[in-house]
Amino acid sequence: MSTKIDAPYVARRMYTSYALTLKELQSIQCKRNEPVVAAEELLTIIMNQSEYVFGCFLDALKQIHQDVYQVIVTGNRPGIQKG
Numbered sequence: 001m002s003t004k005i006d007a008p009y010v011a012r013r014m015y016t017s018y019a020l021t022l023k024e025l026q027s028i029q030c031k032r033n034e035p036v037v038a039a040e041e042l043l044t045i046i047m048n049q050s051e052y053v054f055g056c057f058l059d060a061l062k063q064i065h066q067d068v069y070q071v072i073v074t075g076n077r078p079g080i081q082k083g
Contacts, residue, residue, distance in 0.1 A: 007038035019056035
């Protein structure tokens with residue numbers, strides 16, 4: 001399973017869907033060399049927005065981070081048995 005989300009790329013996809021402002025996109029992209037900080041900022045922005053923005057986030061994850069998308073949607077980590 002991937003341990004890092006490419007937050008600048010996810011943000012760029014969200015921006016093209018009108019889910020982020022240019023200012024939000026630029027703020028995340030300028031943290032490209034700090035992937036954890038960029039991901040935290042993206043998640044902070046998403047948590048304070050509408051369901052549409054969250055849906056765009058999920059769509060972006062589904063396209064580029066399918067493993068992370070599956071964990072969010074199903075709650076199951078690949079390769080880990082429950083119970």
